[in-house]
Amino acid sequence: MAKRIQFSAHGGPEVLEYVDFTPREPAAGEVQIENRAVGINFIDTYVRSGLYPVQTFPSGLGTEAAGVVAKVGAGVSGFQVGDRVVYAQAGLGAYSAVHNVVADRVAHLPEAISFEQGAASFLKDLTVYYLLRETYEITSGETFLFHAAAGGVGLIACQWAKALGAKLIGTVGSDDKAALARQAGAWATINYRSENIAQRVLELTDGQKVPVVYDSVGKDTWEASLDSLQRRGLMVSFGNASGPVTGVNLGILNQKGSLYVTRPSLFGYVTNRAELDKASSELFSLIASGAIKVDVSANQIFGLSEAQKAHRALESRQTHGSCLLIPGR
Structure with a gap:
């Protein structure tokens, strides 16, 4: 058994539920990741509210986290149990202690970058990458x-x-x-x-x-x-x-x-392993060099069970930078 956030109807933060679930085994082409830090993004509020509706309930939430590979599905190469990884384009369900993710959507997280930094920035980094480097190349x-x-x-x-x-x-x-x-x-x-x-x-x-x-x-x-x-x-x-x-x-x-x-959208610009590797290589280099600093205020780090509180803070426009959920906290 593990813990996750789910919702059974669209609505405000109050629809988010903290529940037990049994993770399934990773399918072929997937890796199972024990999340150490989960990124909260404004798009998550669109999904929860129904602006971007889901079709099946109950539904998980969130697409971004950083953690450690716990299991590797059939046919996966390039990852092994214990690898530090980060992802931002998973199927809904990253607000969880454990999540299965298609391996081609997962990047290796360099040792120089913490789980918190990875989860706080990967989706945002990839977003800035496709905006400033691909949609219109800023010079x-x-x-x-x-x-x-x-x-x-x-x-x-x-x-x-x-x-x-x-x-x-x-x-x-x-x-x-x-x-x-x-x-x-x-x-x-x-x-x-x-x-x-x-x-x-x-x-x-x-x-x-x-x-x-x-x-x-x-x-x-x-x-x-x-x-x-x-x-x-x-x-x-x-x-x-x-x-x-x-x-x-x-x-x-x-x-x-x-x-x-x-x-x-990100899914129109980072669509395969080669594009993910190109984007993550550039952004990880910027983080490692110090050109991009990723810091999360202590009052914007919440336990996984505090997802409702985290969403209220995000929608109040009182936060700045990134917010995180920490499984087990």
Whole structure:
């Protein structure tokens, strides 16, 4: 028997249940992982709430964790019992003491990176990788806008941009979060509660605006994002923290300068072992070199049984950086 979080209906954090379950043996092509630290991501709240509905209940939750290989299924090569590993693209169920994961979705975790660092950053690192390196390749000296710069993904993006020699303008919701983003490497910040985003972008870029905007906020920042783009600029909408963008009039893209819009996801960019190895090699190098630092505040580390509390904290917008669940705590 082991412990996991499951839910039997969509809803608020109260639907999350801490239960016993019997892990099944890993199938062919899978490894069974004893999770030492589990990553909490905003997308988990979309799944729990039903914005991204599941079809079968009860359902597990979460796709990211770091731990140790406990069992290896038939046909798996490259992994053995005792290996330190991390994953971010598993089937739902990572909020668990034990989870079976397709081996091609698992990466070896270097000794220099702790389980907590791996679980706190792998999905966010991969997200920043596909955004800044694949969706639109940011180059040295380039200026761009990144919403929610003090969030888990945002703080990594700030550091990655600095490592690339680029100028990230980050939106934040408070002066404290502005300080966090600048400390992480943001070139400039905009407090969206007290400043006009598009106007400040215009001022910061001497009237040039930016070639690309990365927006995980959604409905609340859609117009401001479009208004911050140069002619033929790219709007990268990769999240819905304030609600989904709906009822879009495509004519507005023409009116605002023949703009482009894309709605990417990690599963469209990291789809096989070769792509995972390429991405993880680059991001692990940045972490090992110190260019990207992954620290989790003690008050954002929860026991697995405290998943409801963790989700309330995440949705309150009072957290910064990453949150973790620790099995057995």
